[in-house]
Amino acid sequence: MRALERLYRRKLPAEAVFTHELATEICRISWASGIQTGVILDRFGEVQYVIAGTATGLTIPPLDRRRTHHGRLQGLRLIHTHLGDGNLSAEDLTDLSRLRLDMIWAVDVLDGGRPGFAYGAHLFPDEGMRLEWKLLDPVRTDRLNLEFDTFISELEAEIGRMRPARNVESGDRAILVAVGNDPEEIEICTEELKDLAVSAGIAVLDTVIQRRPKPDPKYIVGKGKLNDIYIKALAVDANLIIFDHELSPSQSRSITEEIDMRVLDRTQVILDIFAKRARTMEGKIQVELAQLKYNMPRLVGKNPALSRLLGGIGIRGPGESKLEIDRRRAKERMRRLEKDAERISEKRAVTRRQRREKRLPVISIIGYTNTGKSTLLNTLTRSNVLAADMPFATLDPSSKRLRFPKDIEVIITDTVGFIRDLPPDLKAAFMATLEELNDADLLVEVIDISDPFIDYRMQAVNVILSGLGLETKPRLRVFNKIDKAEKEYVETMTRRYDGVAISALDRKTLKPLIERLERYFM
16 A cells, blocks of 8 residues: 555656656556556656556546547546556557547566566547557567657647548537437438437537447447447547437436436437527427426436435435425426416417407418428418528417418418427427317428438328327328429329429419418318
8 A cells, every 4th residue: 555655756757658667666566466556647747646456457537637628638648557468458448548548558567576568559640530549569668768748749739630620610519329220210310310410509520320129228329339439429529429319317327427428319409409499488488398397307317426216324414405406496497387388378279269260261381390381381471480491490380371362361370390209398398389280270291302201201290190189180291392303203292192292482383282272271
């Protein structure tokens, strides 16, 4: 123990990676104790950590974050011993990448505690401007002449030049992760997740797909694959990992405990988009309610030390009280929002009743997100509802009056876009909006005919309508974006589904649609 304590008093010259004397001392300790021994040095040559491991490995403790800006190394290097085999292990190289160490060195322990060869490695940008490890030639500890201060300065400068190459200056930079067995379905899911991430303002740097029958119950992708993803994230300078699966509180906790990086799931990305796009008081209430419902079961998971499930000494008193206060405040806020949502629902019910009394027909525009629903509403009614080429560009529902040439007046409403596997909390929060569909006389389903996954999207809409009990509601399929599809394909699809083909941006193409709607209400 005293020998380990003495290591803390060592200070190396700034130009030395490590000294022969330091290598000799840790080798003697390892020889006497039969375990690996290591020290972590900062760039001033001071010992920050002394680590005693086992005969086959050692565990690096949580490190203080020396770097607050991305794209740089940790500012720490590990020098440790190996008993029997001085070569760097896979675990050593993983630690080098995971922790962004300046360098890592393993010193072979010879008989009597003498230092043998030292094996080193460091991170370095490859041709694709990703950080990969680079192995150094073995060297005797008394012949190591690398000038560390000059070396690390040049390496930091080289890594710093990676940022302009990626053209990602700031904000969230993510790696997307999906698990599945069906190649086509995985492709659809990952493309959609990418669109959602971009819509949320996240730069997508890479996508990782693991083919397996079902997600790992603890880590979604398995522990080994998760560490590979983490290393890849460090290599491309990502600060976020997004899973195309809703993470349970325990899964989220397990993943974040294993890797030192922010983790989101698909539901959180959608909630973030909704929070950014909500403009009306109604939309803001619905989004906040959905967020609270999602986060409520995760309050305990944010700090396991506060969980009542642990019980016993050390977690009673203030810690438990803070948790209970957070939970109580969240519940109180949810109750207030639910009452507000009920009032909104009642107000909508009154509006719908007034429409029925006036005998005004109602058309509801529905469809998968980003198919052109708001654009069609704008073109039909000459309004200016926000429309953009991204998922959930329009969140708040809109209702407009539309008068046909034959003096028939209807109410036409635009609803929030559908999406596969709509998170239950979002579905519950937006029931007041979706209730509008129950009183619609006709559903106009807008379909992007240029979508390569059109069949998948149409099936997803059918599933959602079935879940709402609206599968038997009269529906007219409107195939949008005909300017981006082959004429023969457009004609085939419209015949197959008895639909109408349009370009929502071109009012001249809407005449067949207006005629069909007019005939329906005559």
